[in-house]
Amino acid sequence: MCHYVGYGFCLYPFLKHSSLTFHFNFSPKDFPKLKNDAFLLACRGQETPHVPVWCMRQAGRYLPEFRESRAGKDFFATCRSPSACCELTLQPLRRFPFDAAIIFSDILVIPQAMGMDVQMVAGKGPTFPEPLKEPEDLLLLQSKVDVNKELDYVFKAITLTRHKLEGKVPLIGFTGAPWTLMAYMIEGGGSTTQSKAKRWLYRHPEASHQLLKMLTDIIVEYLLGQVAAGAQALQVFESHAGCLGPAEFQEFSLPYLRDIARKVKDQLKESGQDVPMIVFAKDGHYGLEDLSQSHYEVVGLDWTIDPRSARERTGGKVSLQGNMDPCALYAPKERIYEIVKKMLEGFGTRGYIANLGHGLYPDMDPENVGAFVEAVHAHSRHLLNLK
Numbered sequence: 001m002c003h004y005v006g007y008g009f010c011l012y013p014f015l016k017h018s019s020l021t022f023h024f025n026f027s028p029k030d031f032p033k034l035k036n037d038a039f040l041l042a043c044r045g046q047e048t049p050h051v052p053v054w055c056m057r058q059a060g061r062y063l064p065e066f067r068e069s070r071a072g073k074d075f076f077a078t079c080r081s082p083s084a085c086c087e088l089t090l091q092p093l094r095r096f097p098f099d100a101a102i103i104f105s106d107i108l109v110i111p112q113a114m115g116m117d118v119q120m121v122a123g124k125g126p127t128f129p130e131p132l133k134e135p136e137d138l139l140l141l142q143s144k145v146d147v148n149k150e151l152d153y154v155f156k157a158i159t160l161t162r163h164k165l166e167g168k169v170p171l172i173g174f175t176g177a178p179w180t181l182m183a184y185m186i187e188g189g190g191s192t193t194q195s196k197a198k199r200w201l202y203r204h205p206e207a208s209h210q211l212l213k214m215l216t217d218i219i220v221e222y223l224l225g226q227v228a229a230g231a232q233a234l235q236v237f238e239s240h241a242g243c244l245g246p247a248e249f250q251e252f253s254l255p256y257l258r259d260i261a262r263k264v265k266d267q268l269k270e271s272g273q274d275v276p277m278i279v280f281a282k283d284g285h286y287g288l289e290d291l292s293q294s295h296y297e298v299v300g301l302d303w304t305i306d307p308r309s310a311r312e313r314t315g316g317k318v319s320l321q322g323n324m325d326p327c328a329l330y331a332p333k334e335r336i337y338e339i340v341k342k343m344l345e346g347f348g349t350r351g352y353i354a355n356l357g358h359g360l361y362p363d364m365d366p367e368n369v370g371a372f373v374e375a376v377h378a379h380s381r382h383l384l385n386l387k
């Protein structure tokens with residue numbers, strides 16, 4: 001018998017939310033049939049008619065329609081509105097033939113669900129007015145979070161968006177990884193050194209593990225809830241891998257990344273489901289071999305790794321995703337085509353999802369994003385036709 005997922009699929013928690021069925025008149029069960037499965041096939045290393053492509057932060061400020069929709073609205077209030085999240089998720093797909101959508105949300109909804117105040121401050125980014133300072137502060141956190149209650153708005157956004165996508169492309173759900181979330185919760189916002197958070201690793205290793213474990217348990221429930229709501233793939237963002245050294249990564253990041261994938265997959269298996277998972281550990285080259293053996297189907301790469309060496313180091317065990325330098329989008333279109341061509345030739349066309357090595361920046365020209373997508377499709381079709 002199924003346990004959590006049984007709850008998700010046998011008993012249908014979403015039908016309990018009568019507001020969902022009432023407002024949207026949708027049930028998570030009867031989703032439109034998927035028309036373009038290139039992304040899902042590539043996650044599993046299967047043949048595709050072209051190399052699938054999407055961009056991290058494809059729903060973002062570089063789009064004038066995004067800026068217009070978000071104008072004057074609080075960021076996290078937007079995250080809490082399923083219809084706003086749905087609209088922002090769909091915007092880039094109306095412009096570009098991306099092969100996947102990623103739900104508009106943020107990794108910091110988890111610390112909020114644990115009781116922390118997080119605000120998005122204009123010109124500064126996410127800010128925690130009261131970050132964690134000492135291990136005693138862990139007592140102030142909600143350790144057993146009722147994910148279905150606290151993050152219900154994300155699940156509703158996913159269900160609504162999956163319907164509104166009309167099967168055009170698959171929908172990706174996501175989460176921040178434990179170390180990255182821990183770093184925000186201690187730093188209180190963005191940081192280049194993560195020195196306050198790293199201080200915990202060296203000075204309070206036990207409390208650090210306690211917090212990482214707490215986050216891991218919530219993340220597992222959160223990802224399972226996203227799948228129950230309609231997510232067709234899951235990405236785990238370890239955005240702050242780069243400030244850890246290999247030893248700290250082995251101790252404070254990798255075991256939790258592995259635990260998340262194993263637990264999510266075990267639970268899904270019980271209900272006969274299998275959803276591909278992507279791990280993106282930014283600047284974590286030192287961990288590439290380990291990441292390729294961590295139960296994820298796909299390893300995401302930043303632009304500092306050469307495609308051929310990434311293939312060699314991961315030994316064909318996983319599909320790869322990435323990794324054009326986002327700043328290459330400032331180049332003229334012809335140059336973007338040349339860069340994409342090299343990237344595709346380095347990665348090969350099988351078991352590969354084209355993406356940037358990190359998110360799009362707000363000052364990027366949407367036309368060049370279109371040129372990137374088109375170059376991936378055109379050149380990969382050319383390479384596949386040569387076979």
Ligand code: 1CP
Nearest residue numbers: 056057058059060061102103104105106107125190237239
């Ligand atoms: O209104 C705005 O434009 C604010 C900018 C913005 C956006 C568009 C933030 C603030 N978050 C988001 C959405 C978001 N965040 C998505 C949406 C889907 C998509 O990609 O289209 C996703 C996947 C995220 C994930 C996220 N949030 C990450 C992991 C990816 C990464 O960038 O490494 C991280 C680190 C965050 C925290 C965050 N949220 C926002 C900002 C500016 C930041 C980074 C802050 C910092 O560390 O300096």
